[in-house]
Amino acid sequence: MKHPPTATPVTPDMVVRVRADELRRCTRTRQLDRIAAQHHFSTDTEFDCYVDALLVHTGIDYDRLHQIEETRRRTQRQRARLTALGPTVRLWSAATMSRFTLCAHDGRVLWRDEFSDPGSIRTAADAAEASARQAIWLAEHARNYAGVYVARLALVLFRSRGIPCTRLHQTAEAAGLVLEVSTATTGNPAAEQRDAPEAVDWHTSDLTPLLQTGRTPA
Incomplete structure (x- = not known):
């Protein structure tokens, strides 16, 4: 009795390779997060592999982008406080x-x-x-x-x-x-x-x- 072939699991590396052009158009980490969620990369290991693949195949440094966003948010909060005064x-x-x-x-x-x-x-x-x-x-x-x-x-x-x-x-x-x-x-x-x-x-x-x-x- 033949068994149906087992589906090949979709890996972060595969996703990044296939969707590289789309990923390069992302300018926010939340956009990158959305694509990861679409493929159910929910564990720390899967997400780390996704981040590594982004850097290798698209040149996107997720961690640096996240740091830039955090710095921008802190600057905006500081500016808002100063503006209020x-x-x-x-x-x-x-x-x-x-x-x-x-x-x-x-x-x-x-x-x-x-x-x-x-x-x-x-x-x-x-x-x-x-x-x-x-x-x-x-x-x-x-x-x-x-x-x-x-x-x-x-x-x-x-x-x-x-x-x-x-x-x-x-x-x-x-x-x-x-x-x-x-x-x-x-x-x-x-x-x-x-x-x-x-x-x-x-x-x-x-x-x-x-x-x-x-x-x-x-």
């Missing part, structure tokens, strides 16, 4: 297809100028994003001028549809800012003053009052 920069932002306007919390125009790369502005969303990036740059400059390690940027946009907010948050984080984005299509002083003909150079604006304590609305 630190100042806030409140700015209004609006744009046309050719230039941007930024206003302080009190409606005073801080900066109105042409976009430095007009060829990159193809849609209203492009213009709004470019204006928001100028606001982040200005807030970073004010933070540095004040000698503050981290600050909150409460940024009110005239338009937010189509803007990749994740990229804005990443840009702000790199600038030492915790970004809070909201939208105001009415009562936005930047929008109300965006069509004024004259440019306003930010160098002529006093940036010191931009950093405020407290969390009163913009």
